[in-house]
Amino acid sequence: MTRAMRRNGVPAAPRSADVARLAGVSQKTVSRVFNDEQYVSAGVRQRVLDAADALGYRLNHAARALASGRTRSIGVVTLGTALYGPASLLMSVERAVRAAGYGLRVVNTMEGDPAGVAGAIDSLLEQGVDGIVISEPIDEGAGVSRVGMPVLVLGAPPAITAPRVVTTGVSAGLLARAATEHLLELGHATVHHVAGPQRWFSAKDRLDGWRTALTDRGRPAPAVVEGDWSASSGYAAGRELAPDPDVTAVFAANDDMAIGLIRALTEAGRRVPGDVSVVGFDDIPVAAYVTPPLTTVRQPFDAVASEGLALLVHAIEKPEVELPLLADRPVELIVRASTAPPRAQK
Structure with missing residues (x-):
């Protein structure tokens, strides 16, 4: 028996009967193995799988769907x-x-x-x-x-x-709140926000989390600068924020905008984190390798x-069984070199 099986002179795909014949078992046993049912010994199961592999047999999902609904x-x-x-x-x-x-x-x-x-x-x-x-x-x-x-x-x-x-x-608002609180705990009087486009659910949630963190600490919420998730929009936001000496901390709604923001601040002579601390969101692969390495919150995709x-x-x-409860996932704040306490005022 080989993969090139023929029936009436025409090449044909192997069937469960062929697998049963080669493995020396019944078709019912083959069905039990492929439906992962009990009452099949480990040795017999392996024999069936080996026969199926030798023949190139694949379970007919369409037929299975008809049988099971x-x-x-x-x-x-x-x-x-x-x-x-x-x-x-x-x-x-x-x-x-x-x-x-x-x-x-x-x-x-x-x-x-x-x-x-x-x-x-x-x-x-x-x-x-x-x-x-x-x-x-x-x-x-x-x-x-x-x-x-x-x-x-x-x-x-x-x-x-x-x-x-x-x-x-994990709530995007909860992650945004953690990012903002990190900057406040470093000693910054308030935190500016470069938001994502507000038609996005996650952008709204991140803005709400940022605002909640400030409100809970009794801190003023500065005017929001809205970007479009791109590094270029973060760069534009950085050019807007750089001239303001009161800007010492910024939470950007994603890492790409944070990276563009840092570039604009650096070009304007504002050091990161010496003059302005920056936190991003997502922990994209490149975040650890930009200059400075980016502090961010990680999404557990x-x-x-x-x-x-x-x-x-x-x-x-199991539609009749209640869903199991999931434990709350911890917030992962990845602290790198783009955040620091604010510089002492002279």
Whole structure:
């Protein structure tokens, strides 16, 4: 028996009966092995897997879906963007979906399309999925979407109704608050903020966290400078803030804007952190290697994705069982060389 099997003179894909014949077991045993059922010894299981590998056999997921009523696939709705946060979260979700033994189907939305999420959900439902992950970062003001299956929401959700809606993740507002409090604890009188575009849920949350930290300490909240997540917008914000001697600490809503900000401050003769301390958000790979290395808060993309997918799979496979409670994740503030106490006033 070889991979190049033929039936009636025509090349054919191996079937479970071929695997059973080569392994010397019944087709029922082959089915039990590939459905990960009990009552199969380790030796027999390995014999079946070895036979399947030798024949190039792959489980027929379509037939399995017809039999079980499930497709063993999960759909993801996400913004089509190369920005670090959404792209990293999507990669983490993909790893978690595959680790859970499910297939992945992704539909990208486009910024500026109010019907994007609803259309993406409809597309996934037409393809056939067992659950949906919504990782949509922008508030498009869309109407209510109704989904007849479990939904995992990463970040702030659009209006949606479903049999079970699962949410997970570390609040962006909590991370922003920690970044701002770090600067206040160093002794800065207040903290300026370079915000992300306010149509983004995460940008609003980070601004709210910054403002809450200042309010709780009784500190004034300076005027916000809004960027667009890019280093160039951070650079423009830096040029705006650099002439003001009262600016001694800045929290930027992402690392790219923080890096652009530092460049502008340095060109204007404001030393970082000697004159101005800067904190970013995300902990992108390059953050540790810029000059100076950037203090930032880290987003736990892999942990959020794996924990969220575990809950979603639980909701799919055990709909009658309550979801397990997750422990709160600690905030990871990565302190590097871009922050320091304010310089003593002469």
